[in-house]
Amino acid sequence: MAADSILGGQKLVAFAPTIDPERARAFYEGVLGLRLVADEKPFALVFDANGTMLRVTTVPELKxxxxxxxxxxxxxxxxxxxxxxxxxxxxxxxxxxxxxxxxxxxxxxxxxxxxxxxxxxxxxxxxxxxxxx
The missing domain is CATH 3.10.180.10 (2,3-Dihydroxybiphenyl 1,2-Dioxygenase, domain 1)
Known part of the structure; x- marks a missing residue:
């Protein structure tokens, strides 16, 4: 297997950090219209972004x-x-x-x-x- 094909056929998972999961859920689900797949409190909100998993991950601080x-x-x-x-x-x-x-x-x-x-x-x-x- 060539090095360039190790992950080429695998699904991508996207991540975005949040310090306020409730506010993030309201935005990603309510405003952007992404479907919430799971609320994995206290770790992440999982959304379906048209076939790509988006994990909005709770972090203690964010810059x-x-x-x-x-x-x-x-x-x-x-x-x-x-x-x-x-x-x-x-x-x-x-x-x-x-x-x-x-x-x-x-x-x-x-x-x-x-x-x-x-x-x-x-x-x-x-x-x-x-x-x-």
Missing amino acids: PDSFTVLGWDVDDIEGTVDRLVSAGVVFNRYKGVNDGDPRGIWNSPSGARVAWFKDPDGNVLSVTEFRSA
Whole structure:
């Protein structure tokens, strides 16, 4: 077996930290619409993210990173951003990157279009519409 195929055929499990599982559940389930699979108190909330397991893990303290920790590939970024804004999500604006777009969408050189937002713990999340340049 080649080294590059050791995990290539296995399912990915994603993780996001939280210091407030109740608030995280309200966001991931109630706002983003992920299906809660299990509440494994006091360790994690387990969600089904369209076939990918997302474990929102309870941690004693959290210093969120400034980069994206989770992202979704969407077909219609404008529609997705509008629906999330209607649900109360605030999109991040980065000076010189996406601050000129009314929705906060960045048009990358590759053709992908990206918008960023945070979960209640400050973890940076994104939605991306992939297009070819």
